[in-house]
Amino acid sequence: MIRYLRVLALFWGSAVAAELEYRINFVIATLTSLGGLCGSIFGLFLFYRTGYQFQGWTWLDALLVLGIFTLLQGFSATILIPNLNKIVTQVQQGTLDFVLLKPISSQFWLSVRELSPWGVPDLAFGLIMIVYTGQRLGLGWQAYCLGFLPMIAGALSLYSLWFMLGATSIWFVKVYNVTEVLRGLLEAGRFPIAAYPVAYRIFFTFVIPVAFLTTVPAQAMLNTGGPGWWLASLLLAVILLGLANRFWRFALSFYTSASS
């Protein structure tokens, strides 16, 4: 365990050092993140400006969902997306061999090797939004405690889904755009799940669990969801994590290096 933490520190130190060569991009990333937030709020405003409300969600509640969404977006930009891109390149060029030879879990190596500081503005703006709407809604510290675990569970579920998508590159090789599919699906989490028609709700709860990424944590914070959803989100994270690990082993048994 200690060894893994030390390796992690080395990974992220070198990754950040490499990314800091492009410092102007950090400014652009901050602007992008700010622009994205304005865009999302504008998109939400288009619904609420005529007095319409997502069923059971006030304007502030919906903003809270948006804050959690922004936070998750930051998480995926910081860790998920850069690493996913790496898996694909490694399968394509055959350099995955070197990873497999290392005396360390290959899933660990592939999941956390890269760290992109470009997601940090999103993380910051997401937190600011959550705290701001929390203040306006008068949420106490209990609300944040209740929301914390589902949020972590949501991030882990997202990671597992993403890792399984990345693992399919063993078969399909050039799947750069799984990032795009992932991003496209995640977009649905911008809005509380109650805003969608029934068919969408079923899809986003049971087929692709977007509901558990943003809506369930928000409901936990607002104390409207009930303990069932709270537990379900933790359970889902555990199941998906186990599944991701099994799937990776399964996929590896099909790996034939590009060079041999």
Add this chain to the structure above:
Amino acid sequence: MTTVPAEGSGPSASGELRGNPLTVARVLLSVYYAYMMEYRAELVLWVLSGTFPLIFMGLWAQAAQSGQFSLAPRELIQYFLAVFIVRQFTVVWVIWEFERELVEGKLSPYLLQPLDPVWRHFFSHLAERFARMPFALILVVAFLGLYPKAAWLPSGGNLVLAVLAIALTFCLRFVIQYTFAMVAFWTERANALEQFWFLFYMFLSGMAAPLSLFPEPVRAVVLWTPFPYLIYFPASLLVNRADHVFQGFVAIGAWSLVFLLLNRWLWRRGLTQYSGMGA
């Protein structure tokens, strides 16, 4: 190491094509079509990644049932299906390819050929459209099969205009992104610029909501930008709800011209700056 810019400035005067331009176009198109067919699984993923309009379709169909918006659910479903179709045919990724070629020095051999490198990118995009079409069509047919109430037919005239508009918007979008790609000569990571622009594109082009649902002052401003002509204009032609058709085409033409001029200027400036690997 700086011999390339001198030679590289040649191809920009595209009159030097060795073969007949039509032959070149046909060969490039068939080569890239074959290349795209090799990665069909990837293509399916690309088609699936265009789900953004479908998400908003659900939101708006649900919202419109409250009767608090000026459009009916059915009209909104048709609109977003049209947006989905337009998106499928106007997706552009040239900036990532260009940037990679530049950073890895792969641009250098292309500069030696008597063909402006832009044509390779252009035809690979065009070929991908043909390779993608069956998948997109299957998805549209499947959707209408699931929800036949939404089915509609664009009138003949509108269909012709819409196809023309989609073709022109694709060119406009391509030129805009290729112009951003030129910045790669100076910063090596130009795609941050594209990502910034994409945010505006996402919310102002009509992908998130038809412009007729925007607040009046916002719409008035947005109509002066290139965004609504990239999605909203062709999509509303497809669903027979277009107004100011003539102005729309003029706007597409004008913005294309602006970015084309900027692009050629940056390209010439950039080549003198170019110092990619092996150049």
